[in-house]
Amino acid sequence: MSFGSPNNPYGQPQDPQQGQPGYGYPQQPGYPQAPQGVPQQGYGYPQQPGYPQQGGYGGYPPQQGYGATPPYANWGWRFLSRLIDSLLYGIPYILVIVGAGNKTPALTIIGFLGLIGLFVYQIILEGRTGQSLGKKAVGTRTLKEDTGQPIGAGMAFVRQLAHILDGLPCYLGYLWPAWDSKRQTFADKVCGTIVIRSS
Structure with missing residues (x-):
């Protein structure tokens, strides 16, 4: 019996260079062959999916302690934003005042x-975006x-109510960000908030 015989149980031998199953390259069950021209991934550790980079403070990603020191707003920026709001x-x-002085109830009610x-x-604005109109003007964010x-x-x-603490001891709480490491007022420390530079 020759290998070329139709009675050969092993079938006709094939040329390994043609990518066909032969004696040197048996077709393995359960492992689909990748089409020619498609690069195959090597063995070993599986390729890890890429991790998107965390955005800056504009994206406000959840974080624990920031991982790095955030750009706290100094006392000058905080004072300026407060002045604009005032x-x-x-x-x-x-x-x-004018309506009450002139006895004009309509003007008083409008005011x-x-x-x-x-x-x-x-x-609402500061709660949703971290910025009051004054903070938005100077580029800070709570x-x-x-x-x-x-x-x-x-x-x-609640934070606005907590500002009462800042004013009680001779307005010391409003001055506290000038030397505090996190630039926080007393209200910030009570409420667990910080004010950062956002632009």
Whole structure:
């Protein structure tokens, strides 16, 4: 019996150079062959998927302690943002004073509603984005210290109430960021917030 015989149980031998199963290259069951021209991945450790880079503070990724020191806003930037916010509140406040002085109830009511509306707007804005109008103007942002995320409207309101602590001991809490390592006021320390430079 010859290998070329049709009775050969092993079949016709094939040329290994043609990529066909032969005696030197048996076809293994369960292992599909990759088409020609497609690079095959080698053995060993599987290729790891790429990890996307974490964004900067514009993306506010969740984090624990930031991993690196964030760019805390110094006392000057904090004071400037607070000054801008105070000036904005001054506009409806003047309407209240003028209306009360001239005995013009309509003007007083407009000013009073303006104060309430601006306060609520600022709370919602800072809670969602970390920026009041003043902070947005100077490029600072209030974030939760342990997550690096905006603090939410509820905590933004609580933080505004906590500023009472900053004013009680001769406004010492407002001055505290000038030498504090994290540039925090007393209200920030109580609420677990920080103010960073965002631009």
